[in-house]
Structure formats: C-alpha cells, structure tokens
C-alpha cells in the first residue's frame with residue numbers, strides 16, 4: 520500500500536463534507552451565491568463553503584417523501600443529490616476554476632491566467648458526470664461552450680438529467696465508458712473519476728457506504744480509470760485534460776501522463792491540468 524503524505528493532503532472523502540450543525544434546514548430555497556458574505560459565517564468544512572439544505576420532496580416523484588434526497592451547493596448553485604450519485608465536494612469546484620482559467624476568465628482577480636487562452640466556444644466533455652455538477656456549472660459559467668457529460672451509470676445519468684432540467688442547462692448527456700462513445704474531438708476533457716483505493720486505511724468506509732461504490736473506488740491504487748482516460752486522451756487530438764485526484768496520487772499521475780506524451784500545466788489543490796503539447800499550442 521502506498522504511504523500517504525499527510526492528513527492535510529488527504530481527500531475529505533474520508534469524512535462527510537456536509538453537516539446539519541448550524542445550518543438552516545427550514546427552507547429549500549437557495550439564498551446564497553458562491554461568494555456571498557452571509558455564507559462566510561456558516562460552518563466551513565473544506566477550502567470552500569458548502570451549504571446543504573434538506574428536502575422532504577422527491578423531485579422525480581413529488582408525492583413521495585424521500586429523506587435521502589438532498590440539495591447541495593456547488594459553485595453557488597443548488598443541485599439535487601440522491602444516493603445514486605456522489606455528494607459533490609468543495610475541492611471539485613477547482614475543476615471549474617481550471618477551465619475558466621483556460622478560457623481567460625479567471626475566477627479570482629489576481630490569478631495568473633493560463634497562457635492557453637482558449638476561446639469560450641470550446642467543446643468540453645465531463646467524464647463521470649454523476650449528478651452533473653461540473654458539466655452544468657461549466658455551461659452556466661461559459662454559456663458559449665458546448666458541454667457533453669458522460670457516465671457509465673444509468674442511475675447517475677437520470678440524476679444529471681433532473682439537474683439539467685432544473686437549471687435549463689443545454690448540455691448533452693450520454694452513457695459512455697470513459698470516452699468510448701465520444702465521436703468528436705473535445706478541446707477540454709474534465710473528470711472527477713473514482714480514485715479511492717480500498718486499501719487506504721485512513722478513510723472512513725462506514726461514512727462512504729452512503730455513496731455508490733461505482734463513484735468512489737478504483738483498482739490499481741485508485742488510478743485504474745484515471746490511467747485509462749489518460750491513455751484515451753493521449754491517443755486523440757485533445758489539448759487539455761483536467762483531473763481530480765488525491766494529492767498523494769499526483770506524482771504517479773504526472774509520471775504516467777508524461778510517458779504518454781502529456782505535460783503538467785498546473786496543480787491546484789486536488790486538481791491537475793494536463794496538456795498535450797502536440798495539439799495545445
């Protein structure tokens with residue numbers, strides 16, 4: 520088993536990133552935006568705020584009372600989350616930040632924009648979309664982009680569809696094993712694939728039982744799917760690949776990607792931006 524570096528660099532998957540404590544569950548309406556000052560007073564579990572609001576309604580079947588369904592904030596937007604999908608984590612928002620940086624729309628003033636400077640009408644594919652949080656947020660942030668979201672799970676795609684409808688976001692949803700069914704060349708592939716290694720002894724497996732295994736675990740020290748995706752991207756003319764992984768996995772991913780001809784462009788938190796120098800300039 521690979522030794523992990525430090526607790527600080529460990530993924531918050533090890534513990535729930537949301538909590539009822541101190542949050543107002545009296546309403547299902549969203550009152551905040553990503554940077555709204557009022558949210559700053561609420562409990563912070565990770566690098567960013569996460570706001571969880573309770574719903575006693577099942578959006579798909581409004582008459583059913585389904586306590587397990589939650590509304591979760593991601594990037595200032597409230598998404599429907601069911602037990603069929605991963606609860607979005609705050610660190611995943613950095614995938615959105617990384618794409619905004621590539622198209623010259625840095626999310627914070629003072630952030631050095633990427634030298635890549637892609638146009639905003641890019642084609643983006645989100646692999647392993649789950650609830651659709653990344654794909655839908657990207658469409659909301661970059662309306663000119665053509666966004667396609669894929670997942671291997673029918674149940675996850677159903678949740679993504681509900682969220683697509685909720686936001687009236689014009690994204691394509693497709694069942695696909697990684698990029699298998701993508702028959703065009705995207706400019707950017709983003710992916711928060713399963714990367715938890717079942718042998719990691721620091722993770723709270725009991726807490727993770729509330730989420731689907733298919734969204735969490737991967738073979739080969741958690742890197743099997745990420746490596747497969749790197750292989751697929753490297754074989755095609757895809758300029759950028761943005762991945763989330765535990766920081767303890769980053770060196771292995773960068774080394775693997777290098778062998779396949781991809782370079783590391785940027786690392787921020789859990790998110791790695793890789794580029795294919797053959798096609799990214």
Ligand SMILES: C[S@@+](CC[C@H](N)C(=O)[O-])C[C@H]1O[C@@H](n2cnc3c(N)ncnc32)[C@H](O)[C@@H]1O
Nearest residue numbers: 605607647648649670671672696697711713734
């Ligand atoms: C860690 S979850 C990420 C969900 C969402 N993108 C997020 O960030 O909250 C990983 C997702 O990848 C999907 N997945 C697993 N294996 C896959 C594969 N071979 N091809 C496509 N999607 C896959 C799972 O069904 C799950 O929805």
